[in-house]
Amino acid sequence: MNIAVLGTGRVGSTLGARLTSRGHRVLYGSRTPTGADRLDHRGAVASSDLVVTAVPGxxxxGVLDEIGDEALGDKILLDPSATITPRAATGHTGGGVAGRVQRRFPRTRVVKALNTMNFAIMVDPLASVPAATVFVSGDDVAAKGVVTGLLGDLGWPATGIIDLGGIDTAAATEQAGALYFAIVRALGDTRFNLAVSR
Ligand SMILES: NC(=O)c1ccc[n+]([C@@H]2O[C@H](COP(=O)([O-])OP(=O)(O)OC[C@H]3O[C@@H](n4cnc5c(N)ncnc54)[C@H](OP(=O)(O)O)[C@@H]3O)[C@@H](O)[C@H]2O)c1
Incomplete structure (x- = not known):
């Protein structure tokens, strides 16, 4: 699959490297394009089927507005972003980032996932957290199926993937960020995951 990863920080480079090693063609979108596989945002999106927004929530x-509705079209957009305040809680707003993106770009098929864990866990779910859970939210069932396949490529077992429903459910996982950072402070460690056991 042709994948545009917007942002070349911890999440973008970690997901990009793993997806490349699984045979996907990854182009990075960056504010500082250098050519080759690191283009500007619009250039990376142009030849991709799926876009990952690995930029601050x-x-x-703003990044998507610059790319524009025409270029985004009906591509799948995987949003792992979180909105972090200076106090390292999350600054969730209204219906959440993914919900607002979906409303702003109604043709684009937005799926929220991977935002409830540290970037290292995103590609290594079972090493330190055997009962790993990743939540998926999105209105387009086919797009969620594609993202679920990518999660499998990242190492997520099907049993650990919980489809919460439509994109409005993403706000719930975005709001779990405050809990995530409270746990980081309590444990002094980021190698954990929120898991649903039943
Ligand atoms: N780190 C984690 O463990 C983790 C876990 C869950 C969710 N998230 C979320 O995933 C997203 C990426 O996190 P990260 O840890 O990779 O952050 P990061 O290491 O700070 O990297 C973010 C990247 O986004 C781009 N960027 C930064 N400021 C920007 C701006 N004003 N406009 C456009 N692009 C900008 C930069 O790439 P370029 O310089 O190439 O443009 C930067 O390297 C965030 O929303 C974060 O909350 C992170």
Missing amino acids: GDVL
């Missing part, structure tokens, strides 16, 4: 809409 507060900047996702």
Whole structure:
């Protein structure tokens, strides 16, 4: 699959490297394009089937606005972003980032996932957290199926993937960020995951 990863920080480079090693063609979108596989945002999106928004949550809409509705079209957009305040809680707003993106770009098929864990766990779910859970939210069932396949490529077992429903359910996982950072402070460690056991 042709994948545009917007943002070349911890999440973008970690997901990009793993997806490349699984045979996907990854182009990075960056504010500082250098050519080869690191283009500007619009250039990376142009030849991709799926877009990953690995940029700060507060900047996702701005980056997508610059790319534009025409270029995004009906591509699948995987949003792992979180909105972090200076106090390292999350600054969730209204219906959440993914919900606002979906409303702003109604043709684009937005799926929220991977936002409830540290970037290292995203590609290594079972090493330290055997009962790993990843939540998926999105209105387009086919797009969620594609993202679920990618999660499998990242190492997620099907039993650990919980489809919460439509994109509005993403706000619930975005709001779990405050809990995530409270646990980081309590444990002094980021190698854990929120898991649903029943
Ligand atoms: N780190 C984690 O463990 C983790 C876990 C769950 C969710 N998330 C979320 O995933 C997203 C990426 O996190 P990260 O840890 O990879 O962050 P990061 O290491 O700070 O990297 C973010 C990247 O986004 C781009 N960027 C930064 N400021 C930007 C701006 N104002 N406008 C457009 N692009 C900008 C930069 O790439 P370029 O310089 O190439 O443009 C930067 O390297 C965030 O929303 C974060 O909350 C992170």
